[in-house]
Amino acid sequence: MSIPVVDIQQMSKVYSPDTPAEVVALRSVDVRIERGEFLAIMGPSGSGKSTLMNLIGCLDTPSSGRYLCDGVDVATLDAAERARLRLTRIGFVFQGFHLLARMNALENVMLPLAYAGVSRAERKLRAARALADVGLAERAVHRPNELSGGQQQRVAIARALINRPPILLADEPTGALDTKTGAEILALFKRLQMAGHTIILITHDAHVAEKADRVIYIQDGSIVESLAA
Amino acid sequence: MNTQTDTATGPWPAAAPPQRMGFGDVLAMALFALRGNLMRSVLTALGVIIGIAAVIVMVSVGQGTQAELDKTISNLGSNRIEIFGGSGGRGGVRGGAGSVSTLTDADVAAIRNEIPELQYVAGQIRGGAQVVNAEQNWNTQWVGIQPDYFATNGWEVERGAVFGERDYTGGAKVLLIGTTVADKLFGGDDPVGANMRVGRVPFTVVGVLKSKGQSGWGGDMDDVILLPLETARRRLSGSMNMAPGTVQSISVGTARAADLPSAERQLNELLRQRHKIQPGAEDDFTVRNLTEIVAARTQTTRLMSLLLGAVATISLIVGGIGIMNIMLVSVTERIKEIGLRMAVGAGPREIRLQFLAEAMLISLGGGAIGIALGVGATFLTARFIALPVELNLQVIGMATAFAVATGLFFGYYPARKASRLDPIEALRT
Numbered sequence: 001m002s003i004p005v006v007d008i009q010q011m012s013k014v015y016s017p018d019t020p021a022e023v024v025a026l027r028s029v030d031v032r033i034e035r036g037e038f039l040a041i042m043g044p045s046g047s048g049k050s051t052l053m054n055l056i057g058c059l060d061t062p063s064s065g066r067y068l069c070d071g072v073d074v075a076t077l078d079a080a081e082r083a084r085l086r087l088t089r090i091g092f093v094f095q096g097f098h099l100l101a102r103m104n105a106l107e108n109v110m111l112p113l114a115y116a117g118v119s120r121a122e123r124k125l126r127a128a129r130a131l132a133d134v135g136l137a138e139r140a141v142h143r144p145n146e147l148s149g150g151q152q153q154r155v156a157i158a159r160a161l162i163n164r165p166p167i168l169l170a171d172e173p174t175g176a177l178d179t180k181t182g183a184e185i186l187a188l189f190k191r192l193q194m195a196g197h198t199i200i201l202i203t204h205d206a207h208v209a210e211k212a213d214r215v216i217y218i219q220d221g222s223i224v225e226s227l228a229a
Numbered sequence: 230m231n232t233q234t235d236t237a238t239g240p241w242p243a244a245a246p247p248q249r250m251g252f253g254d255v256l257a258m259a260l261f262a263l264r265g266n267l268m269r270s271v272l273t274a275l276g277v278i279i280g281i282a283a284v285i286v287m288v289s290v291g292q293g294t295q296a297e298l299d300k301t302i303s304n305l306g307s308n309r310i311e312i313f314g315g316s317g318g319r320g321g322v323r324g325g326a327g328s329v330s331t332l333t334d335a336d337v338a339a340i341r342n343e344i345p346e347l348q349y350v351a352g353q354i355r356g357g358a359q360v361v362n363a364e365q366n367w368n369t370q371w372v373g374i375q376p377d378y379f380a381t382n383g384w385e386v387e388r389g390a391v392f393g394e395r396d397y398t399g400g401a402k403v404l405l406i407g408t409t410v411a412d413k414l415f416g417g418d419d420p421v422g423a424n425m426r427v428g429r430v431p432f433t434v435v436g437v438l439k440s441k442g443q444s445g446w447g448g449d450m451d452d453v454i455l456l457p458l459e460t461a462r463r464r465l466s467g468s469m470n471m472a473p474g475t476v477q478s479i480s481v482g483t484a485r486a487a488d489l490p491s492a493e494r495q496l497n498e499l500l501r502q503r504h505k506i507q508p509g510a511e512d513d514f515t516v517r518n519l520t521e522i523v524a525a526r527t528q529t530t531r532l533m534s535l536l537l538g539a540v541a542t543i544s545l546i547v548g549g550i551g552i553m554n555i556m557l558v559s560v561t562e563r564i565k566e567i568g569l570r571m572a573v574g575a576g577p578r579e580i581r582l583q584f585l586a587e588a589m590l591i592s593l594g595g596g597a598i599g600i601a602l603g604v605g606a607t608f609l610t611a612r613f614i615a616l617p618v619e620l621n622l623q624v625i626g627m628a629t630a631f632a633v634a635t636g637l638f639f640g641y642y643p644a645r646k647a648s649r650l651d652p653i654e655a656l657r658t
Binding site: 054057058059064079080081084086087088092094098100112114115116117118120159160163 | 248249250253254258261265316358429555570571572575576579652653
């Protein structure tokens with residue numbers, strides 16, 4: 001079969017190694033995520049799940065072990081190359097949305113395309129379609145402060161998808177939303193999975209995690225359980 | 230909503246491999262960021278605006294003064310040495326330079342024959358006279374000249390003609406008049422060919438001299454009439470008690486400025502020898518090298534330009550520090566935005582470019598406004614302070630280059646700082 005989009009082998013992450021402040025955030029973790037999976041990573045705060053997310057998202061490099069992101073060994077890359085990798089392979093969705101306040105919804109969605117060197121006309125076209133896909137076609141010219149939390153998160157999802165990355169990485173995407181809106185966002189993720197996207201959801205909420213096909217539990221930097229739903 | 234997403238958000242792979250961000254996008258992003266804080270951007274640019282305006286005004290005034298000086302120099306006659314007779318002292322009473330004529334026609338001839346570096350040699354006598362044309366009269370200075378006088382003293386004829394060979398030898402009653410005299414006596418009429426009197430002697434005006442304007446010392450150089458030396462001796466010097474065959478002063482000129490020192494030395498030797506002055510005794514003539522006066526003034530102008538340049542440089546540095554300060558504040562303020570941009574795929578290069586472009590836009594925009602203000606202030610200076618100015622494209626090009634350099638130099642450090650942020654830290658703040 002095809003190569004896994006995330007292939008983590010014996011990966012560890014140590015902060016401030018060989019100092020009194022040394023923190024082992026991840027201990028020899030193995031994770032394989034196949035294309036089209038909907039996976040949840042669960043764990044209490046301080047368990048290392050944020051570290052795992054940063055590593056999967058190519059924002060950080062492992063201290064030891066190997067991480068092949070869509071077949072690319074991340075450890076060998078410098079900051080610029082990791083940025084290129086994020087641009088093409090990873091779509092981020094954050095708990096706090098992280099939309100730029102001065103740009104309207106369409107411009108926020110267009111942002112990653114600028115870094116991919118796509119022409120402005122093409123950017124507009126693709127961003128408008130992406131907004132329509134998340135059900136926000138008529139909200140394109142609204143600024144984030146004119147949108148509800150759920151709508152803002154939809155804009156963020158459209159932005160994450162705009163470069164058509166193989167991995168959609170969502171960090172507590174429903175954490176700032178009420179239950180009903182959160183459920184709508186989760187339904188959207190489900191629908192995106194149906195369309196072929198790989199979704200990795202980081203959460204500490206079991207109700208959120210149960211929407212996923214598979215759940216990885218992490219504690220004290222180690223994977224303690226990996227369950228298929 | 231259907232379950233099948235559109236191509237725009239379809240699954241990987243992407244339709245086309247990504248390219249690098251275009252220059253226009255960098256610029257658009259920077260403009261967008263600056264517009265978001267317009268007041269601050271303008272205030273930040275103020276330092277550059279003032280600096281560039283100062284550069285333009287100062288360089289324009291400096292160049293204008295230099296150009297005026299060059300004109301004065303060429304009007305005085307360049308590469309020129311002036312020899313005055315007198316000062317010799319007879320019976321213990323010493324007159325001023327030229328008051329006693331110790332220089333003779335023979336001296337003029339000897340200088341011409343024995344000092345090959347001197348291309349031009351001309352003796353003169355001069356005096357004052359009342360000049361009259363019909364109802365108009367005017368008191369002016371006359372100079373009796375020899376042919377080389379035009380070359381040594383930088384005179385040209387604007388209308389009419391210079392004296393002919395026979396005018397010099399035959400004592401012809403012909404005149405060349407300066408524009409001031411032409412104006413006083415003839416008003417708007419053409420003086421060429423007209424008759425006028427100098428004292429009681431009737432003369433014919435053969436030409437009008439090209440205007441030289443003010444002398445280096447503020448006198449009106451155009452308030453003069455020229456006539457052949459022989460004519461002046463016969464017709465005008467009667468009351469001056471001059472010995473026959475003497476001249477009051479001799480103007481000499483070299484072809485090249487480099488020959489002046491050697492020519493001056495030879496002149497002194499030759500004249501001391503001819504006038505039989507014992508070693509150690511005082512000269513009975515005075516040699517004055519105009520180049521020295523000119524050099525002193527050039528030095529002053531250069532010093533002034535240097536000082537003005539220093540002031541302009543300091544204001545540009547202050548402006549640049551202002552840009553750097555605000556850009557550093559901006560990086561801290563927008564740390565979350567930087568983190569997000571990095572997360573969605575901006576590399577260090579893209580972040581650096583964006584912040585550098587912002588600094589460049591501030592300094593270039595400030596430069597443009599500064600150029601406009603500077604050009605305006607230059608015209609006002611010329612008009613109301615009556616300083617000579619010279620404004621050219623070179624100055625404006627230089628100002629633009631200064632603005633670009635300021636933006637690059639002071640914008641680079643904040644931009645680098647932004648590009649080196651850790652996206653994880655930046656997103657967390």
